[in-house]
Amino acid sequence: MEFRxxxxxxxxxxxxxxxxxxxxxxxVEEDAALACVRQALDEGITTFDTADVYANTAAxxxxxxxxxxxxxxxxxxxxxxxxxxxxxxPNDHGLSRKHILxxxxxxxxxxxxxxxxxxxxxxxxxxxPLEETMLAFADVVRAGxxxxxxxxxxxxxxxxxxxALARELHVPLVSNQPQYNMLxxxxxxxxxxxxxxxxxxxxxxxxxxxxxxxxxxxxxAELPAGSRATDEKGGADMIKRWLEDDVLERVQRLQxxxxxxxxxxAQLAVAWTLQNPNVASAIIGASRxxxxxxxxxxxxxTLDADVLSAIDEIVGDVAERDAAKTQSPRRTESFG
Numbered sequence: 001m002e003f004r005x006x007x008x009x010x011x012x013x014x015x016x017x018x019x020x021x022x023x024x025x026x027x028v029e030e031d032a033a034l035a036c037v038r039q040a041l042d043e044g045i046t047t048f049d050t051a052d053v054y055a056n057t058a059a060x061x062x063x064x065x066x067x068x069x070x071x072x073x074x075x076x077x078x079x080x081x082x083x084x085x086x087x088x089x090p091n092d093h094g095l096s097r098k099h100i101l102x103x104x105x106x107x108x109x110x111x112x113x114x115x116x117x118x119x120x121x122x123x124x125x126x127x128x129p130l131e132e133t134m135l136a137f138a139d140v141v142r143a144g145x146x147x148x149x150x151x152x153x154x155x156x157x158x159x160x161x162x163x164a165l166a167r168e169l170h171v172p173l174v175s176n177q178p179q180y181n182m183l184x185x186x187x188x189x190x191x192x193x194x195x196x197x198x199x200x201x202x203x204x205x206x207x208x209x210x211x212x213x214x215x216x217x218x219x220x221a222e223l224p225a226g227s228r229a230t231d232e233k234g235g236a237d238m239i240k241r242w243l244e245d246d247v248l249e250r251v252q253r254l255q256x257x258x259x260x261x262x263x264x265x266a267q268l269a270v271a272w273t274l275q276n277p278n279v280a281s282a283i284i285g286a287s288r289x290x291x292x293x294x295x296x297x298x299x300x301x302t303l304d305a306d307v308l309s310a311i312d313e314i315v316g317d318v319a320e321r322d323a324a325k326t327q328s329p330r331r332t333e334s335f336g
Contacts, residue, residue, distance in 0.1 A: 001014050001015065001016070001043070001044030001045065001046075001296065001299050001300075002014070002015040002299040002300040003015065003046075004201075004280045004281065005201070005280065006118075006148070006174050006175055006201045006203070006280045006281075007174040007175055007195070007199050007200045007201035007280065008174070008199030008200075008201075009148060009172060009174040009199075009201075011076065011117065011118075011147070011148060011174065013046070013047040013076050013203070013280055013281045014044065014045045014046045014047045014076075014281060014299070015274055015280070015281055015282065015299040015300070016045060016270065016281065016282055016284055016295060016296045016298060016299045017045060017047035017048065017049055017076075017078075017203065017281040017282070017283045017284070018036070018037065018040040018045050018047070018048050018049070018283070018284060018285075018286075018292070019048070019049040019050065019205060019283035019284065019285050020033065020048075020049075020050050020054060020059045020062065020063055020285065021050075021051070021054050021059070021205070021285060030062055030065075032287060032288070033062050033066065034062070034065070034066045035289050036286045036287070036288070036289055036291075036292055037063065037066035037067065038066070038289070039286075039289035039290075039292040039293060040286075040292050040296075041070065043292055043293060043296040044296065044299075045292075045296065046074060046075055046076055047075075047076040047078070047281055048063060048067065048075065048076070048077050048078065049078040049079075049177075049203065049205075049283050050063050050077075050078070050079050050080075050111075051079055051080035051081075051083070051120075051122055052079060052080065052081060052083075052085050052103055052106065052107050052110075053080070053082075053083035053084070053085055053122065056085055056086075057085050057086075057106070057110060060079060060107055060110035060111050061110045063077075063111060064110050064111040064112040064113070065112070067111075067112070068112055072113060075117075076117040076118070077111060077113060077116050077117055077118075078116060078117060078118040078119075078120060078150075078203070079107045079111065079116050079118075079119065079120070080119075080120040080121070080122040080152060080177075081095070081099065081100055081103040081104070081107070081119070081120070081121065081122060082094060082095055082121055082122035082123045082125065083122055083123070085103070085106075094125045094127060094128055095121055095124075095125035095128050095132075095133040095136070096125075096128045096132065096133075096136075097132055097133075097135070097136040100133070100136040100137065100140065101136060101139070101140070104116075104119060104140050104145050104146065105145075108145060114144070114145075115144055115145050115146060115147060116145070116146050116147070117146070117147050117148060118146065118147070118148045118149070118150050118174070118175060119137065119140055119141075119145070119146035119148075119149050119150070120149070120150040120151060120152050120175070120177055121133065121137070121149075121150070121151045121152065121154070121162075122152050122153075123152065123153055123154075123328040123329065124151070124153075124154050124155070124158045124328035125328070126328065126330050127330065130158075130161055130162060130165060131165060133162075134162060134165040134166060134169060134171070135169065137149045137171060138166075138169040138170075138171040141171050141172070147172075148172045148173075148174045148175070149166070149171060149172065149173050149174070150173065150174060150175035150176060150177060150200075150203070151173075151175070151176050151177070152176065152177035152178070153176075153177070153178055153179070153326055153327075153328065154176060154191075154326070154328070155190070155191070155323070155326050155327075156190040156191050156193075156194040156323070158328075159176060159191065159194055159195065159198065159200065160194055160198065163198045163200070173200065174199070174200055174201065175200055175201050175202070175203050175280070176191065176195055176200055176201075176202055176203070177202070177203045177204070177205060177283075178191060178202060178204060178205070178326065179204070179205055179206045180202065180204035180205075180206070180207065180273055180276075180279070181204075181206055181207050181208065181209045181213060181269060181272070181273060182209070182213060182254075182269060182272055182311060182315050182319065183209050183212070183213070183242060183247065183315065183318065183319050183320065184206070184209065184319070184320050185319050185320065185321045186320060186321060186322060186323050186325045186326055187202065187323075187326070188276075188321065189321065189323045190323045191323070191326070192276065192278045195278055196278050201278060201279070201280035202276070202278050202279045202280060203279075203280055203281045203283060204273050204279055204281070204282050204283065205283045206283075207269055207270045207272075207273040207282040207283070207284065208266050208269045208270065208284070208295075209239075209242050209269070210239035210242065211239065212239065212242040212243070212247070212248070212251060213251060213254070213265060213266065213268075213269035214264075214265045214266045214269070215251055215252060215254070215255055215265040217242075217243060217248055217251075218248060218252070219245040219248040219249045219252070220245060244318075246318055247318050250314055250315055250316065250318050251265075253314045254268065254311065254314055254315075257307060257310050257311060257314070260307075261303065261304075261307055263297075263298070263301065264294055264297075266291075266294055266295050266298075267294065267295065267297050267298045267301070268298075268303075268311075269298075270282050270284065270295055270298035271298040271301040271303055272303065272308075272311060274298065274299070274301070275302075275303055275308065282298070284296075
């Protein structure tokens with residue numbers, strides 16, 4: 001396993017990290033989830049990412065159970081706050097001081113740990129003053145409940161404003177967690193350069209585009225039984241944007257590129273994200289242990305310039321590059 005510093009901080013993370021967004025407590029049974037985490041540990045992954053909203057807190061509980069008994073200092077455990085959990089009352093959402101301070105305690109209890117290494121703002125909160133949010137995060141750090149703070153899916157200008165407050169409060173804001181893969185490149189034009197300037201690193205999610213970049217979805221063909229595209233618990237909604245024939249045809253053209261590089265399609269996709277020097281870690285998910293074993297082989301891979309050029313030429317204009325696609329919902333919309 002390769003390890004990288006998270007932004008300009010001293011925190012080192014595994015280049016391939018394990019996340020349980022659409023799996024633990026939702027898409028796969030608990031025994032399978034525990035087996036995947038065990039495989040991740042066996043493969044050298046030390047960085048684990050979750051969020052309180054995943055499966056309405058169940059994902060944190062499963063991850064806490066899976067990591068129980070491991071040496072805590074040898075792990076980097078990340079979670080997030082913003083989206084509603086529980087009954088979804090007016091203060092069960094967002095980045096208010098009340099929601100942050102109550103949510104961190106719930107997350108720590110479910111994760112069976114005294115602290116998380118990274119506590120992340122899952123989206124930008126348009127209804128709460130940023131000063132209130134950042135002060136609450138600073139208090140979480142000073143209470144020893146989180147070592148570092150980060151954001152997820154924030155725009156460049158939002159990250160810049162948060163970084164200025166973080167400096168004033170002397171709190172370590174070190175990361176952004178965006179979606180990033182060959183087909184979704186919206187961070188490249190503004191977010192990456194801003195984060196490089198400010199000393200933040202990227203922890204990217206969906207490096208395989210919900211499984212589309214494995215090549216298992218074929219243009220004009222029926223969806224594979226049991227795949228994420230047929231998952232009615234949330235997976236199907238997230239993947240449908242990639243299931244256009246034009247996209248799937250381009251993905252199939254990546255097969256010989258992967259073969260020539262000696263990589264599986266999944267390995268090529270994960271390795272591609274890790275070529276960006278601002279990316280510290282790529283989050284993989286799994287419903288079977290063998291998927292973990294395959295994906296971790298992307299760590300430490302260097303793709304030649306001609307491989308990167310071939311990928312760019314094949315993907316072409318089906319890749320989304322519009323920075324404006326990074327958007328955070330307004331809380332008032334969720335409550336009608």
